[in-house]
Amino acid sequence: MDLLQMKNISKNFAENRVLNDVSFSIKEGEVHGLVGENGAGKSTLMNILFGMPVIQSTGGYEGEIHINGKTFNPTSPDNAMDAGIGMVHQEFMLIPGFTITENIKLNREKTTPTFLSKIFGKRLEKLDLKSMAKDAKAALKKLDMDIDEYVPVAGLPVGYMQFIEIAREIDKTQLKLLILDEPTAVLTESEATRFLEVIKKLSNLGIAILFISHRLDEIKKITDSITIIRDGEVVKTINTDDIEINEIAGLMVGREIELSQKEKDERKIEDEDILDIKNLKVNMPGELVKGLNLTVKKGEILGIGGLAGQGKIGIANGIMGLYEASGTIIKQGKKLLLNNPKEALHSSIAFLSEDRRGVGLLLDHSIEFNIAFSSLEVQGKFLKKIGSLKLIDSKAVRKHALKMIEDLDIRCTGPKQNTRHLSGGNQQKVCIARALTLEPDLLLVSEPTRGIDIGAKNLVLDTLISLNKEFGVTIIITSSELGELRQISDRIAIIYDGKVAGILPPNASDVDFGLLMAGEDIEKVVD
Amino acid sequence: MKELINKVGFPRFIISVFLICLIMLAIYLKIPLSGLISDILVRFGMNAILVLAMIPGIQSGIGLNFNIPLGIIFGLIGALISIEFQLSGFTGLFVSIIIAVSLAIIAGYFYGKMLNKIKGDEMTVGNYVGYSIVSVMCIFWLVAPFTSPELIWAYGGNGLRVTVSLESSIAHVLNDFWHFYIGSVRIPTGLLLFFGFCAFIIWIYSRSSKGLSMIVAGSNPQFAISNGINVDKQRIKGTIISTVLAAIGIIIYSQAFGFLQLYNAPLYSAMPAAAAILIGGATLKKATIIHVLVGTVLFQSLLVVALPVVNIVAEGSMSEVIRTIVSNGIILYALTRKEGELA
Structure with missing residues (x-):
């Protein structure tokens, strides 16, 4: 049955x-x-x-x-x-300050009667920590987890938290x-x-x-x-x-x-460097960049890969001035002022943040305003002058938004819809539209397909490719998904411990990528 | 029905229904409607600018500016100075406003600086700063070097009166400007025009590139930073504009009321203003002129209509009780709403 x-x-x-x-x-x-x-x-x-x-x-x-x-x-x-139904949610539902045992046994604690509980009822019984710990240990054991059950949850790696959530569920006997x-x-x-x-x-x-x-x-x-x-x-x-x-x-x-790699037609990658990064250090918590050197050719799509926490996310955030950075970045012969987002935007660099909902979007504003704002703020577009006043030109904003919605196939009820209610893929497309509106010659893209379903994923990647092809935009794409980097990049730099471990062509073998990500030397890998 | 409630918003629906009931009761009790409408118009004009002062605060991300007593105090000082120099009519009004605005800009700047140090707790801290400033000013009113007999206690000596009559200076200047009657309803043209002027400036500003930067900084600071906006600066800007509007607002309020209220009076200004804009449909993240209009009309109508009705039906100062319940209740309701939800 x-x-x-x-x-x-x-x-x-x-x-x-x-x-x-x-x-x-x-x-x-x-x-x-x-x-x-x-x-x-x-x-x-x-x-x-x-x-x-x-x-x-x-x-x-x-x-x-x-x-x-x-x-x-x-x-x-x-x-x-x-x-008997248990659920492990996408977001963790754990209490950081509590120990693993306490989290696992939360609201199902084992208790022993005390003097007070005899008068006031069961809620005042004493916790039987020993037998709780035993249960927790047993649940963890079922998951092959070898971790001290008295450790607080705060500060544990994400992977562990996931296992603890599951341990909590399987500890329920009727599951x-x-x-x-x-x-x-x-x-x-x-x-x-x-x-x-x-x-x-x-x-x-x-x-x-x-x-x-x-x-x-x-x-x-x-x-x-x-x-x-x-x-x-x-x-x-x-x-x-x-x-x-x-x-x-x-x-x-x-x-x-089409899941496999797309056929690449000949594109123009010039010898000229568009970006030259020397000894870049970025102080982004959890993604420290520690003295990175990298050059980017004009017209290419450069992939940046690597394991979480090795600093790949920090690179783009450092270039854009969102986290404290030091070192030298030379864009087309001109030195880029660090720690200054405005300066980066003025140098024709645009950024799609990995934190789409936090940094990338104004969730309670309309799609059209989201698309137009950066270029309005940075380049003074979409403004009409009335006397000495510069006011937003709603007509131009609307016209541009409608064009973008059509071009990128943003599924929405209209340009006035708030971005909060769009799906992940469509939100990302709004972010892309905003970056496009800036007409950058260098586009930094971080985790563009995170939390996006497979159909929208390919649309997003296709959009990036066509941007590169039709408008000659140089793209630096940072992603945790090696597959997608290999699908669209010309070269892939693997980051390990805040530095470039090596640069590989997209058709290099899985083993090579694996070794680089694990911190092996590039010379050993290529041999 | 459910759709209607969703569209209008639950609080607005309840208050409108309550208001309509009151009006029908008023008609039944033969209270002249024309008088009520005249009163509503005046009270709307009196209070609307103070409500308007909430907009820049919400837009720039400091939330409801519970510290409008700060602006109000400088508005009062402006008015006091113009009386001291025996200015009256429009001269008096404009001199008051100019003095008040310049002081409010300075105060707003420093208050904004302070708010940047306590991000996340602006509303709580604002409340207490308001209380402190009002208390400090109670001392100031006692020792301030004003000499005009209209200002100081009737028996002479130092210290300002609790309420100063504006009869000989700026009382009703705007209310009487271009006023006319429709039937027996008196339209205070000048008062409404002046509000319209202020609202227009705020509307234009919120469509200008500078205003948009401020709105974006308030609605998502991280997004703003990634677009090269100096968020702290925008917050100071919002605080200054809010304080300035409060200073102008109290002058307009007082000229319509006919009296300046000193000492503890400014304390009771923030709650009704905050309540009004929330009733109008603003959230802690988003506020527009429409919210000010709708909110002020509803809130003030409620008070105006409730007073005579309740006084006939029940006894005592029920109107004041209702005002307190409505304004605090609606603030409480709004604070329980999650981000992005309509109050």
Whole structure:
């Protein structure tokens, strides 16, 4: 019998139908993949299953849920937990100041009676720290985690936190189904590998797992069966062995996607250096750059890769003056003033931040204003003069925004829509539009596809390529995804310990890249 | 119905319904509507500039400027000086405004500098700075070297009166300017025009490149920095404009009221102004002229209509009680809203 059955689930947000007749089921111990583009309805489906209040407050859902054959109608996360459903969210839900044990046993603490509790009831019982620690240890052990359970969570590496969240869920004795929402998004590659092993182990223990991820190779590797959702409807439920990655990707977006490297046509890469970085040091917490040397040729796409924390993110932020930097940067023969964002923008450098929602967008302003503002502020475009006053030229802004929305295929209700309500991919496109409006000759792009679904991902990358080709914009792209760097870059610099470990062509072997990322010497690698 | 509530916003809906009930009650009780409307117009003109002072604060990112007593004090000083020199009419008004504005710019600058040191706690700190300044000024009013008999205590000596009559100086200058009647409703043209003028300047500024920089700095400081905007400078700018508007606002308020209120009076100015703009639909991140218009009209209408109605139906100073409940309630409501949500 199926452990979980969801039958004909539908959900409306106001007039928007986000789920339409979705049905699928999971057996005991099965690892079931749930894939779909951003906005396909995955999160809403999980919110329904987990009884999140947002569902009730927007009018509930239609359809039926059965657990072990019994009707289940979750109205709060408590219901879901009682029914044996656990969820590990995309964002960590841990209390930093508490120890690992305390986090794992939170609200399910073991207690011993005390004098006070006999009078005032169970809430005043004393914590039985020893037996709690034992439980925590056991849960961690199931995950092959060897860590002191008395350590506070604050300061642990992200990977560990993910495991602790899972330990918390599996410590619940009645756990039957574990929902993992994009669990590997924040993990490094080695952590992710280990994580996937743990998943396998859990499923052997008889726990069913619902695995939501953008990384199709993981889905393919780990799941038993897959449900693909597109625009709120189930496209297909299939055994994993019967489908290839390309096919999954195709079904997700509803069209064929070329995953392999695009054919490169001849482009003009000049001998002239557009940027010459010497001994750059950037003081960006967690991504320190420690004396980096790099030259960038005019017209090329330079990829910057490397593991998290090695400083690749710091480079672009340092050039733009967003974090304290020292060293020399020469752009086309002219020395760039450091620690001064305005100066960088005036030197025709534009930047797409890795922190899209924090740095890249004005979430509560319209799309058109987001697109126009940088160029208005820095270059004085989109202004009309009335006497000595310079006022924003709404007509020009609107016209430009409409053109950009069409050119980049930004899906929105119109140029007046606030960017907060756009999906990740469309937000990124707004950022690109803003950078384009500056007409830069050097574009710094950081993690352009982070948290973006596969369809939008390729659109974003295509846009970058066409920018480079048609307008001759030199692009420095920083990304954690080596695949995407290899897809579009001419050269790829791997950063290790705040310095360039080596520069490889995109068709170099996986092994070479791997070795460089692990800090091997370039000469050894090339031999 | 639900759509209507969503579109108008919950607080505005409730207050409008309450207001309509009050008006119907007023008609039933045979209270002359024309008088009520005249009162609403005057009270709108009196208070609107003080509400307008909230806009630059919100736009530049310091939130609701609970420290408008700072600006108000310099407005009062401006008015006092013009009375001391026995100026009256429009001369008196403009001299008051010029003195007040120049002092408010200086004060606003230093206050803005201070706010840059306590980012994130502007509203709390602003409240307390307001209290402190008002208390310090209580001493100042006692020892200030004014000599005009209109200003000092009737029995002579040092120290200013608690309320100074403006009858012989600037009282009703703007209210009477170009005023006319529609039926028996009196339109205070000058008062409304002056507000319109101030609102127009703020509107133009918020569309200018300088104003936009300030708005962006307030709405996402990190975004602003990455576009080369000096966020601290923009915050100081917003604080100065807000303080200046408060200084002008109190002069306009006083000329319509007919009295200058010194000592503790400025303390009670921030809450109603903050409440009004929130009722109008502003959030702690976004505020426009429309919010000022809607909010001030609703808030002041409520007070004007409630007073006679409640006095007939119940007893005592219920109107004041209602004002307190509404203004503090709405501030509380707004502060519980999450970022980006409409109050």
